[in-house]
Amino acid sequence: MLKIYNTLTRKKEPFQPRVAGKVGMYVCGMTVYDYCHIGHARVMVVFDTVARYFRYQGYELTYVRNITDIDDKIIQRAIENGEDYGKLTERFIDAMHEDERALAVLPPDLEPRATRSIDDIIAMIKTLVDKDLAYVGANGDVFYAVNKFKDYGRLSGKNLDDLQAGERVDVDLAKRNPMDFVLWKMAKANEPAWDSPWGLGRPGWHIECSAMATCCLGNHFDIHGGGMDLQFPHHENEIAQSEGATGEKFVNLWMHNGFVRVDDEKMSKSLGNFFTVREVLKKYRPEIIRFFILTSHYRSPLNYSDESLNDAKAGLDRFYIALRDALPDDKIPENFIVLDDYKVRFEQAMDDDFNTPEALAVLFGLANELNKAKKHKPENKIALAATLKYLGSLLGILQNGPDGWLKGNVTLNVHNLLTATHVDAPELIEGSGVSEEIVDQQIQDRIAAKKAKDWALADKIRNDLKDQGVILEDSPDGTTSWRRE
């Protein structure tokens, strides 16, 4: 029985789809004026893992993740760059998709964009104005009248009095209440603008998501997700807008992922302590990033450091060493059956609010069993390895060829991402450092030295390679395999 923590009730709840067998899930995506950082990567990976698990459980999932492609920061950046704002957002949408592919994040089913949803946005604002939940302010902007919505603050556990007591924003004289937020913003000269009943302008951020979510999934749907920081005011405002406009319940279950931190501080643009995905990819392969994200529970904070990433690499190496030489062609055989014991434990972990650290612990147990089977029970080897690789696929990991992984190879599309060239065909390229040919040649020389019992030469070859980051491993049958540190 799948249980999910609901921010609305602050409890884990048994998951009950609105319609049997179907799930509608909306996740707040990126505002596209810059490259994705590791915090964005976390959202993508977390909800991708959630989506994979729903599908694995047999649900018919509609996964929507929007793109905010019009907003103050976008306009500002476009001006700074002297670039058309549409060109700018196209560029960063492409970049985001590249990052996504690198991290083995499957594309959402629908990816609505604010600028393509203007009619729906205007319609929703109009309804809110007609219902007297919104008003035109002194400056012509349209605002939501927060005190007209009685449940305002329910999601974030705040109430209007407390909020006003801690007010940090300059009071906007155009608003009736300082907490009121903008639905439609009048355009300044030369800003991108759309026609509306209130004049030329553009939508506020919060209304975009309400309109896009409702449009793609209906007035009432199952799950809405996003980062913790969106809880207030963004998601609170979405509830006020959508429920205000439709009179129906908006969302059953709210999921919020924790932050990525650097030195125990939130990673963010404003603090400037962020690492972009492509920056990190210069140093670590994408599966390491994904694995790193999965090593902590999605609601916990995740501290980013070289040490954590190195640990993640070491953990993955352990899996790939176990998988090495375990499956014919490194493929899961057809009509294989997942080992029930591990499957059950894996599902128990995932059913408990997507407990990926626990699920990984199950996989480590499996790797241990596989290592033992290789030596003592070869007849079990394939079933164990296939189960490991299969369960790994549900988390979006362990799908590389073990030998290639251990030799530090990386796919071409990831490699090219670093130079921002668009490439779709994944081709393997060699890991950096001493070439495979040289390593293979050295291994042959060393085997000859070993035959001649010239241990000094054999050890010298091994040490020299070690200095270049290549580790040799002799197996009992006289062959030598190798991997990069």
Added chain:
RNA sequence: GGCUGCGUAGCAAAAUGGUUAUGCAGUGGCCUGCAAAGCCAUCUACGGCGGUUCGAUUCCGCCCGCAGCCUCCA
């Protein structure tokens, strides 16, 4: 100030009212020409103070510390 949430061994990170988490690192052993990898064993835990209980890291209260939100933010 208000509202959330967190505090687990050297590091990372789960579960749990009484029993091995797990990974990395350390130590000892097996294996190996020696290593590496693997296997086996093993050392480091539950912020502090009270309460409930036969028994609490786990439940409750208080305190201390940390983070987030209350402005745009994943």
